[in-house]
Amino acid sequence: MISKLIKERRSIRVFSGKKISLNDMNKIIEAGIWAPTGCNNQELRFVILEKENVLTEVLKFKPFFRGVSHFILVLCDxxxxxxxxxxxxxxxxxxxxxxxxxxxxxxxxxxxxxxGIDSCIVNLSEQHYKKEKNLSILQKIFKEFKKKFNLHSINPNSFEYFLRNFLQIPKQYKIRAGVVFGYGKNFPNIEKAKHGKNMIKRNPMENYIIKVNYAE
Ligand SMILES: Cc1cc2nc3c(=O)[nH]c(=O)nc-3n(C[C@H](O)[C@H](O)[C@H](O)COP(=O)(O)O)c2cc1C
Structure with missing residues (x-):
């Protein structure tokens, strides 16, 4: 039932290490391809990463993920x-x-x-840099400057720059987002778990509805 799936899907960060079969991965990609696109442009493309040595390098930017089977990048052509x-x-x-x-x-x-496959969406934005030790004050200022002015795509320490160069992604593709897939090992307790400042469990519906004049 779709309503059950919608509520029970969780962002999972620790996976068992078990690999997803090619057949199941194809089903997942197919589901992405069948999503609607503005003007029916069908511009999205997918990079499928599954080799352990590649995953190890890519996940250096997100070291809290463990036992991931696949990392999928979504690109815009x-x-x-x-x-x-x-x-x-x-x-x-x-x-x-x-x-x-x-x-x-x-x-x-x-x-x-x-x-039966778990996932977590991965933000590739400028907030994610390789940890750099022993930076001089000047280097720290320069790093903050690049963050502030959103220059991450030309910053060699940013996730996006790393992905484009490491995977040799041609310039015609804009990198939009990533998603990891695998078989979950640690599942949050929905009654207690928080991410950031909020509980993962959603608030009652009235918290999300804004009443405006003439709505009824
Ligand atoms: C656009 C987007 C980017 C996200 N980026 C990350 C990320 O980089 N790392 C991470 O651990 N979770 C990421 N998440 C997962 C959210 O933290 C998660 O959806 C939120 O805490 C609610 O939990 P739930 O997905 O289990 O309902 C992202 C989610 C979205 C929609």
């Missing part, structure tokens, strides 16, 4: 004429590929849950 037109900065529709990415990922994580 900017070489499609419509992509170049609508996803450029300052275009009113520039956020559409982010929406498409989110929809594809949600299809993937729900399909995965349906076949």
């Amino acid at each position: 900017m070489s499609i004429p419509l992509s170049a037109q609508i996803y450029k900065k300052k275009s009113p529709a520039q956020m559409m590929s982010d929406l498409d990415t989110g929809l594809a990922i949600q299809n993937m994580v729900l399909l995965a849950k349906d076949i």
Whole structure:
């Protein structure tokens, strides 16, 4: 039942190490492909990482993940004429590929849950840098400067820069997001678990509904 899957899917960070079969991984990717895309642009592409030596390097940026089977990167193909037109900065529709990415990922994580596979969405943003020891004050200031001005894609220590170079991703693909998949080992207790400042368990529905005039 889809309503059960929606509520029972959890972000899992510790996995058993068991590998997902090719057949199941294909089902997950297929679920992503069948998500809707703005203007039916179908611009999303997927990089499937499963080799242990590759996973070890990539997960250095997210060291708390353990026993992951696959790391999937979601990319936007900017070489499609419509992509170049609508996803450029300052275009009113520039956020559409982010929406498409989110929809594809949600299809993937729900399909995965349906076949007993757990997942966690991975933010690749500028907040994630390789830990650098013994930086001089000047280097620290420069690092903060690059963070502040969102220069992560050209910062050799940022996750995005690392992925593009390590995996030799051609320039025509914008890296949008990552998702890890595997068989969960540690599951949060939904009654007690928090992530950030919030409980993972969602609040009652009235907390999310904003009443405006003329709504009824
Ligand atoms: C866009 C997005 C980015 C996320 N990035 C990360 C991440 O980098 N690392 C992580 O551990 N969890 C990440 N998460 C998972 C959230 O922390 C998680 O969805 C939230 O705590 C609610 O828990 P739940 O997914 O179990 O309902 C991300 C989720 C989303 C939607």
